[in-house]
Amino acid sequence: MKRKITVPLTPDVVDSLKAGDIVEITGTVYTARDAAHKRMIALLDEGKPLPFPPEGQVIYYVGPCPAPEGKVIGSAGPTTSGRMDKYTPALIKAGISGMIGKGMRDENVIRAMVEYGAVYFGATGGAGALISKCIKSQKVIAFDDLGTEAVRMLEVVDFPAIVLIDRYGNNLYETGRQKYAVVDCGQ
């Protein structure tokens, strides 16, 4: 069962999403990866505003390919989220309610998600061409000098995702794997 949700997220929607829920996301999301995160944390440390008001917003970890002529954007699939773990708790504390990426998160991120209420969505890694079809517009809003790593505002329609970790700390990576593991070799 697919559930359609809109972003920015309201606290009710954050509370209602459960690990394993298949969703289609419509609305505005903001892109940021390693370099942009480093700069956003520096802004927070200096008491300056982020490039966008964070309340209820969703960050998509992506560095898209350049848009060929006639296209809104190039391939735009998720990057590995774990590299942002160092920065994520502070952004959640500042108001971010969701992240879209791929791969595991550390304990500090999950603790912040539970404490402040945030959801971690997964998009299919390596499906950048498919995902680009759901992106209807893009605009660089900060750190233009970072190129593909700049912060972009994306309008997305029916962006396919699955809830990997919900705000209660339930983790699909753990439960999904346990369900199909025949033997956990040496772990």
Next chain:
Amino acid sequence: MKEIHVSEIIDAVEKLCIDANYYLKEDIYKALTAALNAEKSENGRMVLENIIKNARIAAEEKMPICQDTGMAVIFLQVGQEVRITGGSLYDAVQEGVRRGYKNGYLRCSVVKNPLKRENTGDNTPAVIHTEIVDGSGLKIIVAPKGFGSENMSAVAMLKPSDGIEGVVKFVVKTVSDAGANPCPPVIVGVGIGGTMEKAALLAKKALLRPLDLRSADPDIAELEKNLLAQINKLGIGPAGIGGTTTALAVNIETYPTHIAGLPVAVNIGCHATRHASVIL
């Protein structure tokens, strides 16, 4: 002596960078389709369907399969009866990469200094591995490598007494620890023997072998099958959200080694593990 002008090399590398990024290899496409039929998890099948659909869109619309169009890893097999004319071979390869990434609308993902991290803006330099071989051909293989999978790769200097069990344990643990990060179902390249850097290079080369081709050494072919079976029992599954397809293949290359050592390298390739080649 056969002469090859650098302009031919530039054109070939440009085309290979684009082709490798746009078109999924046929053997991988077949393996993904077979995995879709065999996968027990419903979520896993949904992910595999997305991956297959993504490859079709990329080919039809001439766009990259993945936004991480990689650091360009290039293997040159230069026949000893070949003479390169008109300039430097390596400059030609780098120029081909520069043009391919620009004209193919591929992402530039290379930083000049690993600690200062400023983007070079044209995806150069490529990593080039050169071999001198018999004959009068120049084979160029372009293998763009994304870092979701590259980051999960590892080398271990095992003891000879660790033996085959030690190799199996290390390979399975490396894939297990990688979890969802390298975009499973993965292709596992393993290098056994040589020295530290030789094992790593063998692991990288192992990723270039077609998935339906087992090692010519029957013992190694058996080890490949055994490792694949064990990896697919981990439960990681497509996209790491649970399932019976964690890897599509395990390819192993070996080389003689020292009496005191057993180097093992694991280079993980994502579900696209891109490469394209030409012989000039």
